[in-house]
């Protein structure tokens with residue numbers, strides 16, 4: 354049986370050197386004339402994104418290094434392209450593995466920006482989906498659903514979270530297979546206009562690739578996101594608070610450190626995501642505490658400070674979550 358060939362509209366758009374497609378700060382046509390690494394870096398302003406990534410994200414040393422390596426590859430590829438030495442777009446599909454809350458989505462957003470600045474994708478947006486966005490419930494529903502998502506993602510990055518759920522071998526007639534086949538074709542034929550990033554737990558992704566060698570062979574870069582260490586989690590907490598104009602008052606940092614030590618060993622711990630959730634709850638407690646003091650003038654310090662009590666009231670200290 355011959356298979357239909359899928360082509361998603363949007364990919365026939367002009368190459369990234371067209372003015373409308375350039376990053377606002379980057380001059381894509383100048384990139385096309387660049388002969389040195391510094392010219393490509395200066396004109397694409399890609400280094401600013403990498404510096405931001407280094408600065409904004411705590412830890413993730415191996416991931417940051419891999420991103421620099423990939424960026425180096427792309428910059429050199431640009432120079433090769435400019436001298437007519439390469440013609441094919443390199444395969445840029447990636448796989449981000451790691452536990453929940455290790456920064457996969459956050460890094461994927463930055464990756465999309467880097468690819469955009471270097472002219473590898475026209476728009477640089479990220480469309481994040483899971484199985485339910487791609488696979489229908491009934492016969493004939495999957496192809497239109499998957500194609501609709503692909504259409505939205507064209508010119509940017511399609512981020513498929515827990516991608517292995519697309520493949521359910523226990524169910525012989527699972528529609529996920531149909532979505533995989535469409536993805537495979539588009540990943541191959543329209544890779545100059547779409548980068549796919551698969552994300553999820555490492556072991557499950559490995560199993561998925563074993564059963565789907567076609568998918569595995571199309572992934573050029575595998576990035577593994579390690580769990581954060583307790584000091585990194587604490588640093589992430591301080592960064593998050595700072596961004597929201599909060600801070601730990603005397604003793605609160607220590608309380609949060611103790612909180613983390615307990616929380617890490619409890620079920621469903623999700624790295625930076627758990628930190629964010631814990632801080633959200635601490636802010637709620639701070640608000641309730643301040644709300645009770647109806648007549649007191651609340652100073653800037655009052656309004657920005659989390660106290661040890663705001664942290665210690667968590668159920669985690671009582672053996673719960």
Ligand SMILES: Nc1ncnc2c1ncn2[C@@H]1O[C@H](COP(=O)(O)OP(=O)(O)OP(=O)(O)O)[C@@H](O)[C@H]1O
Pocket residue numbers: 409410411412413451452453454455456457458459460514589592623625626629
């Ligand atoms: N290294 C880091 N430094 C600072 N903040 C971080 C870091 N990693 C993650 N975060 C923050 O933690 C939250 C969760 O991160 P993100 O959504 O990127 O993780 P994820 O790996 O995609 O998680 P999930 O598997 O749950 O989707 C976000 O609010 C993000 O800003």
Ligand SMILES: [Mg+2]
Pocket residue numbers: 457458459514
């Ligand atoms: Mg995520």
